[in-house]
Amino acid sequence: MRAVPAKSPSTPEEANLAVLLRAVELYEGVPRLLPRASALEDAGRKLASRRAAEAVPHLDAALNLYTQAGAERDAARVRRRLRAVGAPRRRTSSRRLAAAWPELTASEVAVVRLVAQGLTNGRTAEHLGISPHTVSSHLRHAFTKLDITSRVELARLAAEREHAQ
Incomplete structure (x- = not known):
């Protein structure tokens, strides 16, 4: 799921994306659902503004974690983001x-x-x-x-x- 820019970040926007993707990596082994989901959602949101197809796996993973944690409002927000990038998801x-x-x-x-x-x-x-x-x-x-x-x-x-x- 890692989508790191090929070269070193040349713009502040690329640097921000790199930091968000690094946060996703760091939270991967952490058992706390909500911080992991939040990191995935943040990275997905940033990716959606530039490369929608790369955002979907991050947003999907965030949706699954929010659903597992019972965070209904967060899950609904991520579903809206997925619809906005053309990848609607049903309630699970x-x-x-x-x-x-x-x-x-x-x-x-x-x-x-x-x-x-x-x-x-x-x-x-x-x-x-x-x-x-x-x-x-x-x-x-x-x-x-x-x-x-x-x-x-x-x-x-x-x-x-x-x-x-």
């Missing part, structure tokens, strides 16, 4: 996940899915690029809405709902 798995968890918000679903896989609040926060306190808040709200009191119950419920889809 977030609708299916919403159907499995109709009582929860998209952010709560993202947290619940990771916690149900056994991640701690800290690891979930790192993965989503949010604070551990936000994870705790989403979990409290989800537990109340789902009428459960433990992570074990959450894991059982997640297995039932997501395998029934």
Whole structure:
């Protein structure tokens, strides 16, 4: 997916693009979804203004990460960018996940899915690029809405709902 200019940047615009593409490279091994998605979106946006075809893989990857993280507004923004460069994308798995968890918000679903896989609040926060306190808040709200009191119950419920889809 790397689209580095062939020669050293000669204009400030090319230098900016090179920096954005380098950020994408640096975030590749980072498990935090939102910062990775943001770097990909920024690079895709810059590429779209010059080379639309090269922007699509970056924007697609950003869309997938935003969807995985439950960041609906960010995903919608990237879908609009993809439409603008002639590569429209449909809503993907977030609708299916919403159907499995109709009582929860998209952010709560993202947290619940990771916690149900056994991640701690800290690891979930790192993965989503949010604070551990936000994870705790989403979990409290989800537990109340789902009428459960433990992570074990959450894991059982997640297995039932997501395998029934």
